[in-house]
Amino acid sequence: xxxxxxxxxxxxxxxxxxxxxxxxxxxxxxxxxxxxxxxxxxxxxxxxxxxxxxxxxxxxxxxxxxxxxxxxxxxxxxxxxxxxxxxxxxxxxxxxxxxxxxxxxxxxxxxxxxxxxxxxxxxxxxxxxxxxxxxxxxxxxxxxxxxxxxxxxxxxxxxxxxxxxxxxxxxxxxxxxxxxxxxxxxxxxxxxxxxxxxxxxxxxxxxxxxxxxxxxxxxxxxxxxxxxxxxxxxxxxxxxxxxxxxxxxxxxxxxxxxxxxxxxxxxxxxxxxxxxxxxxxxxxxxxxxxxxxxxxxxxxxxxxxxxxxxxxxxxxxxxxxxxxxxxxxxxxxxxxxxxxxxxxxx
Numbered sequence: 001x002x003x004x005x006x007x008x009x010x011x012x013x014x015x016x017x018x019x020x021x022x023x024x025x026x027x028x029x030x031x032x033x034x035x036x037x038x039x040x041x042x043x044x045x046x047x048x049x050x051x052x053x054x055x056x057x058x059x060x061x062x063x064x065x066x067x068x069x070x071x072x073x074x075x076x077x078x079x080x081x082x083x084x085x086x087x088x089x090x091x092x093x094x095x096x097x098x099x100x101x102x103x104x105x106x107x108x109x110x111x112x113x114x115x116x117x118x119x120x121x122x123x124x125x126x127x128x129x130x131x132x133x134x135x136x137x138x139x140x141x142x143x144x145x146x147x148x149x150x151x152x153x154x155x156x157x158x159x160x161x162x163x164x165x166x167x168x169x170x171x172x173x174x175x176x177x178x179x180x181x182x183x184x185x186x187x188x189x190x191x192x193x194x195x196x197x198x199x200x201x202x203x204x205x206x207x208x209x210x211x212x213x214x215x216x217x218x219x220x221x222x223x224x225x226x227x228x229x230x231x232x233x234x235x236x237x238x239x240x241x242x243x244x245x246x247x248x249x250x251x252x253x254x255x256x257x258x259x260x261x262x263x264x265x266x267x268x269x270x271x272x273x274x275x276x277x278x279x280x281x282x283x284x285x286x287x288x289x290x291x292x293x294x295x296x297x298x299x300x301x302x303x304x305x306x307x308x309x310x311x312x313x314x315x316x317x318x319x320x321x322x323x324x325x326x327x328x329x330x331x332x333x334x335x336x337x338x339x340x341x342x343x344x345x346x
Contacts, residue, residue: 003310003329012245029283030312035323037238039073043188048122053153056122056251058242060151064127075131075321078138083130088147089170091162096148098126099178100137111142112180114168116200118191118319119158120248121152125162128304131169131321131329134191138230139335142342143180145171145180147317151195152251157263164196165203172210184342186275187321188334190318191240194220198265205273212275214341216334217267219280219315220294221287224249224258226288237284240315244287266294271301278337279307280330285315 015045062072066077072234077083080103087094104110113136117129129146135146148190149163175182189197194217201215226245252262261268277298281291288309295307310317312324321327 003308003326006069007243008123012115014148018228023208027114032238032284032312032314033323033325036312036320037169039238039320039323041238043239046083047198047241047244047247048120048178049241049247051247056153063110063125066127068131069192073320073322074221075135077130078134078331081137083124085132088145088167090149090173091159091166095150095163095167096126098129098146098148100144100146101179102137102143104141108179109176110179111140111184111338112172112178113137113140113142113144113145113186113188113338113342114171114200115146115148115187116149116164116187116193116196118189118193118316119151121157121195122248122251123151124192128319129190129193132318136188136335136338139331140339140342142186142338143159143178145178145309147171156254157256157260159195160192161199161203161262167198168200168204169210172179176297179276182210183250185210186216186338186342187212188216188218188338190218192221192317194218195215195222196264199262201274202261202265204270204276214338215275215277216338217277217279217294218318218330218334219220219282219287219292220291221245221248222264222290222294226255226258227266228287228293230289231286234284234288237287238314239288240286242286246321250306266290268299271298272305274298274301276341277306278306278334280334281297281309282305282313282317283309283311284313287315292317306333306337342343 082098088097117124133144150159160265185196259267279291279295281288298305317324
């Protein structure tokens, strides 16, 4: 089975038939592809849980770029999309942004999608989001703006969250500059970026804007207390382990309260009035149940939610689109949900 759509009542509706290799009925988890297990072993060699501060700083300064090898692993930029690097306002100074604009006539006002990259608030960069952002732009016909932000442990919470919110406000204020419509806005992010997209949606509601029509939360980390059952069930999963989750959390918070709602949106007292959401989770992911629980909490608060679980997939499947067979389906679902939400002004 490649995916299951979870209904608001918590029951999973099967979208696909069981795969011959490894699919099982009942509660047993689907078997992962060999290539996924192999990339998991490679990623484990550079686990953040094994890095001292000096090595972590070197990793933060490294840029991936594009070449045949990196494009094989992380995916190439979509054809027909123009990339431009600029800056936007952060909390205390400018932050880098990358603008993806599809090949559309000059003067056409397009929807605006603001992305926040993953990496445990500690690593990651604009380069790591090129495949996702460019394909979202090409498929939805939207201007996508990907936001960089200050990284932990040099800049702990709430630095990343405040940078992302301030950048969103600035980008929306400058929407015409990018050829975008400030009345049709969506946010998205994967992993820590999914956390930031959820947090920014809360901030926008609490701080009177900007209005957001949709939030795309891709395997989001929304409970930094690490109390989801899947933390233990998938403690040794490929790509992301329990040890990695704890290391990322500790770098980001530095001992601060993990129940602060702008750190862990699952603990917000009130989730009503938030934008409609797509929550995608991966079966073999320590934070799988974060997304499940957040989708249930949003539904209970009256927020329209679509929750999809990609079975047989590890955390980060959209970061390895050439290796993870569910990536095209997940991308298509994300783009379909965004396009529907952005077809009209909120």
